[in-house]
Amino acid sequence: MAKTASMAALLHVALQDLHAGKALLVGRLPALAEAASDAGLRAAIAAMREHAAAARDRLAALNAQGGPPSLWMAGIADDADRDAGSHLPGRILxxxxxxxxxxxxxxxxxxxDTAxxxxxxxAPGMVAPLDAIRTDTVADDRALHDLLGRLTL
Incomplete structure (x- = not known):
């Protein structure tokens, strides 16, 4: 396996990893939305999937496709799938x-942030699309954070 030898190559690897992660989310989020009981959570997951699809497409436009699977996102998605099967439906799940x-x-x-x-x-031309993806991801996190307070009351 060749080693990454430049910062430009490291950027490409980071973009590929992000693309793989977003593509995985697009495929895995519908099952999680189906497992959710709360309408607000289902809506937040739908928005997250929309943002993930837009990010996947933005990253593809930056030639980020073709990398290996995202191990970190797969692990997180596997954990969420395990939760969906091991907790009672409703507020707990x-x-x-x-x-x-x-x-x-x-x-x-x-x-x-690394990318x-x-x-x-x-590649200064990549800053705006990456910043837009980050903005959407932060918005998804905020929406989920706000739901957390309501779900745990």
């Missing part, structure tokens, strides 16, 4: 799903 989805948002934000830092120096 919905709260667990919020936690799992917020883990996905947190991991994406950290990955986006943005690399893009500033290596």
């Amino acid at each position: 919905d709260t667990a799903l919020v936690g799992a989805l917020r883990k996905a948002c947190a991991a994406e934000i950290v990955s986006l 943005l830092a690399l893009a500033v120096a290596q």
Whole structure:
């Protein structure tokens, strides 16, 4: 396996990883929405899926497709799937799903921050689309955070 030898190559790897993660979310979020009982959570998951699809397409436009599967997003999605099968439906499951989805948002934000830092120096034209993806991801996290307070009362 060849080692990444430049910051530009590292940016490409980061973009591929983000693309793979967003593509995985697009495919896995519908089952989580189906498992959710709360209408607000289902709506938040639908918005998150919309944002993930838009991000996947933005990243594809930056030639980010073709990388390996996203191990971190797969692990988070597997954890959410496990929650869906191991908690009673209702507020307990919905709260667990919020936690799992917020883990996905947190991991994406950290990955986006890395890609943005690399893009500033290596590919300034990528900063705006990456920043837009980050803005949507932060909005998804905020919406989930707000639901958490309501679900746990």
